[in-house]
Amino acid sequence: MARWEPGARERLVLAAVDLFTEQGYDATTVTQIAERAGVAKSTFFRHFPDKRELLVAGQAALGELLTEGIADAPATATPLEAVAAGLQRAASMMGPMNREIGPRIKAAVAANAELQERDSLKSVGLAAAMTDALVVRGAPDLHAQLAAELGVLAFKRGFDEWLNAEGEPELTPYISRALEALRAASAALG
Template structure:
C-alpha cells in the first residue's frame, strides 16, 4: 500500500460509499474501506474518527462555503437572496466526484438507520451555519432560521436532481439548487 499518495480522503469517501452500497453499512468495516482505498487503517483514522464520519466528509467545508456566500451577498440582499448567494458559493466547489457519489450515497443512507441519523445531523449543522451567517447580517432570528432551513432543503433537493440528471447536463449544481430555492419560495406563498 502506498502510504502518502495524494487524495487519500477522497479515495476513502468513494471506497466507503461503494462498500456501503454493495454490502451495507453494518457489514462494512474500516479495514475494508482502507483496503479498497489503497491506504492503511491508520490513514483512515487520520481522516475520520469512525466509518459514520465518512458520510459527513466535507461538512465543515460546505458549512463554511455556505456561510461565506451569505456573508458576501450584497448589503441590500434579503434573507433568501443571501441564502442563494451561499448556495452558489457552495455549489461552485462541487465537482464530478460529488455528482457521481450522489445516487450511491442516497442508497446507502436509505438502507441504514445509523446513516439516516448522521445525515439528519449534517442537515442541522448546515442550517446552523447558515442561520449564524444570516444573524450576522442582522436578519431577525425566526426569519434567519426559516431561510436557513429553506436553504438546506434547496441544497439537498438541488443536489439530488443534479446527481441524477442526464450527464450531458453540464450546468453544475448551482442552477438546480437555485431552482429548488425558488420553488420553495413560491410554495411559501401558499401556506396561508
C-alpha cells in the same frame, strides 16, 4: 502501497461507498475500506474518526462555503437572497465526483438508521450555520431561521434533481430553481 500517496481521503470515500454498496454499511469494516483504498488503517483514522463520519466528511467545508457566501452577499440582500448566495458558493464546489457517488451515498444512508440519523443532524447543523450567518448580517432571528431552513431544503431538492438529471453538469441551476420553487410555494401558503 505508497506511504504518502496523494488523494488518500478521496480514495477512502470512494472505497467506502463502493463497499457499502456491495455489502452494506454494517458489514463493512474500517480495515476493508483502508485495504480497498490502498492505505494503512492508521491513514483512515488520520482522516476520519470512524466510518460513520466518512459519509458526511464534507459537512464542515459545505457549512463554511454556505456561511462565506452569505457573508459576502451584498449588504442590501434579503435573508433569502443571502442564502441564495451561500447556496451558489457551495454548489460551485460540487463536481463530477459528487455527482458520481451521490446516488451510492444516498442508498447507503437510506439503508441504515444510524446514517439516516447522522444525515438529519447534518441538515440541522447546516441550517444552524446559515441562521448564525444571517443573524450576524442583521436578519431577525425568525427570518434567519426560516431562510436557512428553506436553504437546506433547496439544497437537498436541487441536489437530488441534479443527481437524477442528464445534461446540465453544474449543480447551481438546480439549487437556484429549487429555491425559487420554495419561495413561490411559501408565498402561496397565504
